[in-house]
Amino acid sequence: MNVHEYQAKGLLREYGVAVPEGELATTPAEAEAAARALRGTVVVKAQVHAGGRGKGGGIKLAQSAGEAKQAASEILGMTLHTPQTPPEGKVVRKVYVEAASDIARELYLAVLLDRAEEKFAVVASTEGGMEIEEVAARTPEKILTVLVGPNVGLQGYQARQLAFGLGLTGDQVGHFERFVRGLYRLFLERDASLVEINPLVVTKSGEIFALDGKLNFDDAALYRHPEIAKLRDPDEEDPRERAANEIDLAYVGLDGNIGCMVNGAGLAMATLDMIQVCGGAPANFLDAGGGADKEKVKEAFKLILRDENVKAILVNIFGGIVRCDLIAEGVVAAAGELGIEVPLVVRLQGTKSEEGRKILADSGLDITAAETLQEAGERAVAAAASARS
Secondary structure (H helix, E strand, O other), X not given: OEOOHHHHHHHHHHOOOOOOOEEEEOOHHHHHHHHHHHOOOEEEEEOOOOOOOOOOXXXXXXXXXXXXXXXXXXXXXXXXXXXXXXXXXXXXXXXXXXXXXXXXXXXXXXXXXXXOOOEEEEEEEXXXXXXXXXXXXXXXXXXXXEEEOOOOOOOHHHHHHHXXXXXXXXXXXXXXXXXXXHHHHHHHHOOEEEEEEEEEEEEOOOOEEEOOXXXXXOHHHHHHOHHHHOOOOHHHOOHHHHHHHHOXXXXXXXXXXXXXXXXXXXXHHHHHHHHHHOOOOEOEEEEOOOOOOHHHHHHHHHHHHOOOOOOEEEEEEEEOOOOHHHHHHHHHHHHHHHOOOOOEEEEEEEOOHHHHHHHHHHOOOOEEEEOXXXXXXXXXXXXXXXXXX
């Protein structure tokens, strides 16, 4: 789960991490009042779950309260397009009015999990303000990393090692150590999957601030953090993924044209790979789970069909806990009730698969059966191509 910048900065403050003063605004008048309260130059920032806002016109500098009102009127309601937004962009519904900082340097700092090393990683760079992926590709030597053992925790010498590597001196080293310790505690105590500060700025007076903050949280741990779950913004989520979450289906929208319904995350990933190998592109990841029944099958089809790009549907079920005959009954019922018009390819293997295939064959519906995963992929890709042409 992601949160907005203003929400992230509220959490950062709780952990003693320095951030500039700012206020949320949902109207130009509120932005004007916020700028007046902050006094001096402010920055008006679009609040959407995407980076690159400045390049898309979503961040504007304002020298007065009147300019802040004008900037907010231009940003609020706009459809923001950045490299990190979907093709249709994102509508800006709120802005964050923040006191401007007298920036001397821009740095990068993040805490995340290094799965390969089975440790936490604290990553820093002198190239703040840039995409860290771009820095890694062009100048990997400018990325500094310390690995933190979960049983030992972040050590003072590690924080100082990063500070020296970033060229910090004097009191800045101590400020940085407290800063990174706060980030690390937030990461652990709130079950975050990523805490990223980009840029981390050093002001001309030597102060250190988080000028921007990106926090991602582990969805599976939100039951332990109801205060974090309340920060969820439904307007920023894919409506299909939100609907799937409400009915306990794992769904991720993709940009292809072959809808997929599979039981089991591993099999779902293999199915997506096979579609790609066969020359197609999946429209979604959908794991119906081991307890899939008729109702879940119908709801899964509804989700898939909400995507207008879907030209064919591939159902790939391995009967272990779930029985293939029950899935087949669900497919037939859903196809009849929903009036599915796109080609439907179904592969059933495992418990009661023969009975399931018979149910499909006797249904009188236009359903293409497949025995192997490759055959299912090939037939789904061919069906989508025929429907497209």
